[in-house]
Amino acid sequence: MIFATNGAKCYIGGVIADPGADVTETTFASQTWTEIKEVESIGTFGDTASEITFESVSQSRTKRLKGTRNAGSMDLVCGIDYADAGQLALIAAEKTIHDYAFRIVFNDAPAGGTPSERLFIAKVGSAAEAMDTANAVMKLNASLWINSNIVRINAEA
Numbered sequence: 001m002i003f004a005t006n007g008a009k010c011y012i013g014g015v016i017a018d019p020g021a022d023v024t025e026t027t028f029a030s031q032t033w034t035e036i037k038e039v040e041s042i043g044t045f046g047d048t049a050s051e052i053t054f055e056s057v058s059q060s061r062t063k064r065l066k067g068t069r070n071a072g073s074m075d076l077v078c079g080i081d082y083a084d085a086g087q088l089a090l091i092a093a094e095k096t097i098h099d100y101a102f103r104i105v106f107n108d109a110p111a112g113g114t115p116s117e118r119l120f121i122a123k124v125g126s127a128a129e130a131m132d133t134a135n136a137v138m139k140l141n142a143s144l145w146i147n148s149n150i151v152r153i154n155a156e157a
Contacts, residue, residue: 007107009035010076011068012089015098016121022149024147028119031101034088040139043147045074045120071120071146075138078140080129090142094127099147108155116155121148 050067057139081087093100099121109115123142130139 001104003108004024005042008039008042010039010042010086011103011105012036012086012093013101013103015096016101018121023121023151025151028101030149031103033101033103034089034104035087036076036078036090038081038087039076040073040079040137041077043073045072045077045091045118045144046150047071052090052125066152069149071148071150073125074122074144074146076144078142080081080138085100087140089126090124090126090140091153093124094142097123097154101148102144104119106155110155110157113155113157117153119153120146120149122146132143 001093004087007008011033013028013033016027016031047073049069050069052065054063054065056063076090078084078087100123102120102122106116106117125143125145127140127142130141
C-alpha cells in the first residue's frame, strides 16, 4: 500500500549527544518534541555507502567496497511563520555547534493504529530565508546534516 506525503509532521527535539553507535528508539525516549509547522517539503534522507575502489593489476579490474555510511542532508522548506516555536527552534539550533533530535511522523496509521516514524540526530547546517517572486510565499529553508542512522518505526494496527 502506498501513502501520500501530505499530513506528515516534522519535529525538533533538544540537544542530543552522539552515542558513538547506532541510535535506537530508546535513544529518543526522553525527548520533548516541538512541531515545525508550515512545512512544504521534507526532502530526502537515508543511508548511502561511500565507495572505496581498488585497482587490481593482475585482474585488470576495479574492485569496489563499501565504506562509511552517510544518511545525507534533509532539506526542509517551510512557509515562514515568525511565531512558530518549531521554526524558531530550527533557527536557534543553526547558531550552535550541537546535534539535535529530529522526528518525522507520517500520515499512514491504519484505522485505530499508530503511524510510522523516522528518528535521527542532525546538526542544523543552515536556516536561510528565501524571497522568490511576487506571487510566492516567503520560505525558511533549513538543511539538516544527519549524523546518525535513521530509526524506522513502522505503522501498527
